[in-house]
Amino acid sequence: MTRFQPGEIVNITIKGVRIARPRSATAVTITDEHGVTYQMPPQAAVEPVAPAEWPPQVGDVWRDHEGDLWFTQELLEENGSQVVFAPAQSGEYGHSDADPDDALRRYGPMTLVYRKLVELDGGESR
Incomplete structure (x- = not known):
C-alpha cells in the first residue's frame, strides 16, 4: 500500500x-x-450514475435519453430470475431484452415513468 x-x-x-x-x-x-x-x-x-429510483423493479416503465419507453419484466431462468428491460417498440431486428445496468450505460440517462405502489401492512404505500 x-x-x-x-x-x-x-x-x-x-x-x-x-x-x-x-x-x-x-x-x-x-x-x-x-x-x-x-x-x-x-x-x-x-x-450522476443512476437515478434515485434505481434499480428497476418488475412492472416499472422507464424512458431513455431519446424518449423511448422500456418495460421491466422478470426473466425466469433455471437457477433463478432477473429483472430485464424490454423496449416498448421492436426495431428491425426484433425484440431484445437488456440488462438494466447495460441499458443505463447505452441509453441513459433513464427516467422512471411509472412504478406500481406496494401497499404495506396498515394501509401505508411505498
Whole structure:
C-alpha cells in the first residue's frame, strides 16, 4: 500500500454512493451503506450514475435519453430470475431484452415513468 505524506495532493474516487442532501451544485452530502453521511468538498467530482429510483423493479416503465419507453419484466431462468428491460417498440431486428445496468450505460440517462405502489401492512404505500 502506498504511504501518503502530509501536504500531498491526491485524487480520490468514491463509486456507487447515494446522494443524501444536495445543498448546491458544489456542496453534496453522500450516504454510505451504513447510513453514515459525509460532506463532499467542493473539489470532489460528482458524476450522476443512476437515478434515485434505481434499480428497476418488475412492472416499472422507464424512458431513455431519446424518449423511448422500456418495460421491466422478470426473466425466469433455471437457477433463478432477473429483472430485464424490454423496449416498448421492436426495431428491425426484433425484440431484445437488456440488462438494466447495460441499458443505463447505452441509453441513459433513464427516467422512471411509472412504478406500481406496494401497499404495506396498515394501509401505508411505498
